[in-house]
Amino acid sequence: MSAYTLDWLNLLLRWIHLITGIAWIGASFYFVWLDNSLEEASAENKQKGLAGQLSSIHAGGFYEVGKYQLAPPEMPTHLHWFKWEAYSTWISGFLLLSLMFYVGANSYLIDNSKLVLQPWQAIAISLTTLIGGWLIYHLLCKSPLANNSWLLAGVLLAFITGLSWGLGQIFSARAAYLHIGALIGSCMAANVFFVIMPGQRALVAAVAAGRPPAPKHAKASKLRSVHNNYLTLPVLFLMISNHYPMTYGHPHAWAVLLAILLIGAWTRHFFNLRHKGVVRPSILVSAAIAVILLAWAMAPAPLPAVDADQALVSDQQALSIVQQHCSSCHSAAPHDEMFTVAPAGVMLDTLAEIRQWAPRIRARAINSRDMPFMNKTEMSDAERATLGQWLQQATP
Known part of the structure; x- marks a missing residue:
């Protein structure tokens, strides 16, 4: 295929x-x-066996919804199942x-x-x-x-x-x-x-x-x-x-997942309570604070600044690393067997394009090491460090 x-x-x-x-x-x-x-059913609806009712308007029409205490006196001809x-x-x-x-x-x-x-x-x-x-x-x-x-x-x-x-x-x-x-x-x-x-x-x-x-x-x-x-x-x-x-590329991805599961369920709890008329803004505030703390805890360590006495990485070195490990997919003419076009439109054929996508390269290849994809081109830690140093020089 x-x-x-x-x-x-x-x-x-x-x-x-x-x-x-x-x-x-x-x-x-x-x-x-x-x-x-649902609101309390009217006296008339209670006689019909309704436990609650609700009136609403949507798309130019009024709707009256009722919920039976148990079931209607007889089964309707058309019962919709979800x-x-x-x-x-x-x-x-x-x-x-x-x-x-x-x-x-x-x-x-x-x-x-x-x-x-x-x-x-x-x-x-x-x-x-x-x-x-x-x-x-x-x-x-x-x-x-x-x-x-x-x-x-x-x-x-x-x-x-x-x-x-x-x-x-x-x-x-x-x-x-x-x-x-x-x-x-x-x-x-x-x-x-x-x-x-x-x-x-x-x-x-x-x-x-x-x-x-x-x-x-x-x-x-x-x-x-x-x-x-x-x-x-x-x-x-x-x-x-x-x-x-x-998230999934974090060294402690399981802990990140645990935190997000808890934050998501806690946020859903706010809306469940709100539907019952109980409004607790503290839930949303605490969830927002938890997201901020999680983002802070997950943040990668900043790349060290380039020392003035440190040997600079040449443009040719950086371009060679990218061409060897990235350009098989991220190119105007990819030659990888899986990708017929550059993923996400990211092309890294020239130094100008590498500078253009520098933030993405930092995030995906240097910080999370999610790229190259599955590290199929076997990019080494030393090469990542060298490319990271060049990015610091070229796009501080």
Whole structure:
């Protein structure tokens, strides 16, 4: 399969994944807001069995929404189920994961500097992580830990943190992060498929048969819905993390991930409370402070200033390093087998272009060492230091 064809498949799958993800998380946000914003039902609606109601206006129309205490007196002819948003997001995400990390295992998944693997071995570890991770999560949610939400959350967070560290010792840094995102997304979609939807079917069947529904279904569905709700912001971060090597490329990437998971869930808590009429600005303030502190803690050490007595790096030395290690991809005419055009439009054929992209080179090749991609051209630390010194000279 040509690189051009792979680029198109990657683009289309990523686009579909984004669209379906917006639909799923948008529906989730709306129903959480709706459930938390219901007002007491009027006397007339209470007689109909409604527990709450809400009036709204959108797109030039008025809407009246009501929620039954249990169920309507008889099942409506058309009952709308919200499930395909979740299923479509997972399916498109898994196809995208397969295209990038299974088809392109040697390029994107395997990092031979960490562990030498055959593609089938790396793919087996990946699938085991996704399937095994869901089974561990599922069993924990069915265990007595489910009776203590804080303890369960702590155990699950420790599991995700440990798994993040472990994958970071096996896969490429970017693959390790995206696999955590894939696992969380898989757990969220599996919650819908294996727990929430069966619970809703049991409710519908009970009402249709005229018998009271089993409370265990409602309890299990509520727990998984809460988990899905608080995981929305962290999983969105993980979806875009591959663009920011300062996170997954950090020496302590697992700790960065832990911090962002906590900040994302804490921020979501603010909105959950706000929908119930409880406004606590301190939550957003503390989350913002946490982001600032995290950014400060992650900041790379500044490059040392060029000493006046230090031998200067010549333009030719810098250009030679870039041409040897970077220009196979970042060129007007790339000759790398994976890239038919310069990634992100970054071309480094001349000294002027290198100066133009100096901040990006510092961030990606000097600070995070995310480039060259997977260090496939084997750029040494000494060469990075030399290029960094030239950048200090040329663009202080």
